[in-house]
Amino acid sequence: METFVMLRPVFILLVLTSILVTIFLIFxxxxxxxGRTLFFVTSISLIIGSVCLYSSGYIVDExxxxxxxxxxxxxxxxxxxxxxxxxxxxxxxxxxxxx
Numbered sequence: 001m002e003t004f005v006m007l008r009p010v011f012i013l014l015v016l017t018s019i020l021v022t023i024f025l026i027f028x029x030x031x032x033x034x035g036r037t038l039f040f041v042t043s044i045s046l047i048i049g050s051v052c053l054y055s056s057g058y059i060v061d062e063x064x065x066x067x068x069x070x071x072x073x074x075x076x077x078x079x080x081x082x083x084x085x086x087x088x089x090x091x092x093x094x095x096x097x098x099x
């Protein structure tokens with residue numbers, strides 16, 4: 001049985017983007033990433049990953065192919081990295097600025 005791997009690059013790109021955002025959050029000096037931007041990037045990556053996984057299920061079912069376990073594991077890795085991004089942003093100490 002042939003395996004459907006056409007959406008694997010999308011999952012790899014989403015996970016790499018989330019990991020790069022995590023590294024950026026760890027090493028940033030000051031407030032360069034706002035909470036809205038982080039929430040937007042995280043939610044869009046989770047939505048795109050969910051739609052791709054759901055679509056690959058339909059494609060695999062219609063054409064009688066086998067599912068791609070690597071894409072599923074990449075999708076499952078996307079959640080902890082996204083949660084880590086939100087936690088890093090939430091608990092990172094910010095400098096006190098008087099107005």
